[in-house]
Amino acid sequence: MGRLDGKVIIITGGARGQGEAECKLFTAEGARVVITDVLDDEASAVAKAAGATFIHHDVSDEAGWRRVVELTVGEYGAVTGLVNNAGIYRPEGLLACDMDTYRRVTEVNQTSAYLGMRAVAGPMAASGGGSIVNVSSVAGFIGQPVNFAYTAAKWAIRGMTRSAAIELAPSGIRVNSIHPGPIDTPMVRNLRPAGSEPPGPPPRVPLGRRGTAEEVALLVLYLLSDESSYCTGSEIVIDGGMIAG
Numbered sequence: 001m002g003r004l005d006g007k008v009i010i011i012t013g014g015a016r017g018q019g020e021a022e023c024k025l026f027t028a029e030g031a032r033v034v035i036t037d038v039l040d041d042e043a044s045a046v047a048k049a050a051g052a053t054f055i056h057h058d059v060s061d062e063a064g065w066r067r068v069v070e071l072t073v074g075e076y077g078a079v080t081g082l083v084n085n086a087g088i089y090r091p092e093g094l095l096a097c098d099m100d101t102y103r104r105v106t107e108v109n110q111t112s113a114y115l116g117m118r119a120v121a122g123p124m125a126a127s128g129g130g131s132i133v134n135v136s137s138v139a140g141f142i143g144q145p146v147n148f149a150y151t152a153a154k155w156a157i158r159g160m161t162r163s164a165a166i167e168l169a170p171s172g173i174r175v176n177s178i179h180p181g182p183i184d185t186p187m188v189r190n191l192r193p194a195g196s197e198p199p200g201p202p203p204r205v206p207l208g209r210r211g212t213a214e215e216v217a218l219l220v221l222y223l224l225s226d227e228s229s230y231c232t233g234s235e236i237v238i239d240g241g242m243i244a245g
């Protein structure tokens with residue numbers, strides 16, 4: 001018996017990194033999974049290998065959200081889980097961050113969670129309830145001079161999560177946010193110059209290493225499963241002790 005038997009879960013940004021690890025883990029635990037992404041070839045391969053479904057969707061596209069939810073319910077008869085995982089990182093502080101960058105980072109990292117929760121809430125309530133996980137970051141707890149728009153969006157996820165948790169609780173829908181520290185995925189690997197040596201241990205992380213996408217997937221699995229039935233409106237940190245330090 002799988003920990004996600006009977007669940008139907010949408011994961012945004014499923015082509016690689018944490019979304020890919022979640023797709024693999026959740027299907028192995030019995031869920032039927034739909035991944036969305038803008039990287040068609042990578043996402044198609046991930047879905048095929050895991051026995052999941054891929055739908056091309058840019059998370060900032062409102063009409064596309066309706067289509068994703070309709071197709072999911074049409075194929076699997078319900079939707080009981082949503083992971084608002086897709087994200088982009090731009091390493092620009094306040095003075096370097098122009099309006100186009102600010103707008104795009106906000107659309108993909110913040111507005112997407114609003115659109116996703118709104119699109120899924122009705123069908124999820126009709127499915128008997130469910131669980132939504134919004135992926136923030138340790139950047140949602142601290143100020144940083146290097147990623148202004150990203151930090152703003154990841155803080156916003158906390159307010160949206162708490163507000164939605166209260167509003168959707170009567171519909172049987174739980175909403176939590178997770179806050180990863182440095183995780184070894186393409187998002188951070190792609191920031192390094194091509195051909196450069198792998199970096200040493202990350203600074204200010206007591207456990208002395210980057211986390212893996214699989215470790216984050218296990219936390220999200222818990223939040224999507226009935227094992228977390230009394231958790232809602234929570235902010236769960238997975239950061240090797242970074243915030244504690």
Ligand SMILES: NC(=O)c1ccc[n+]([C@@H]2O[C@H](COP(=O)([O-])OP(=O)(O)OC[C@H]3O[C@@H](n4cnc5c(N)ncnc54)[C@H](O)[C@@H]3O)[C@@H](O)[C@H]2O)c1
Nearest residue numbers: 013015016017018058059086087137180182183185186187
């Ligand atoms: N890696 C880290 O250190 C770290 C730390 C804290 C939080 N996070 C967050 O975790 C989440 C997953 O990141 P990751 O590390 O797996 O990064 P990643 O770059 O490896 O994966 C992100 C995925 O999102 C997809 N995506 C980007 N823009 C999209 C769009 N407009 N529509 C649909 N899909 C889109 C990408 O194509 C990619 O497949 C993100 O929200 C990120 O901000 C990552």
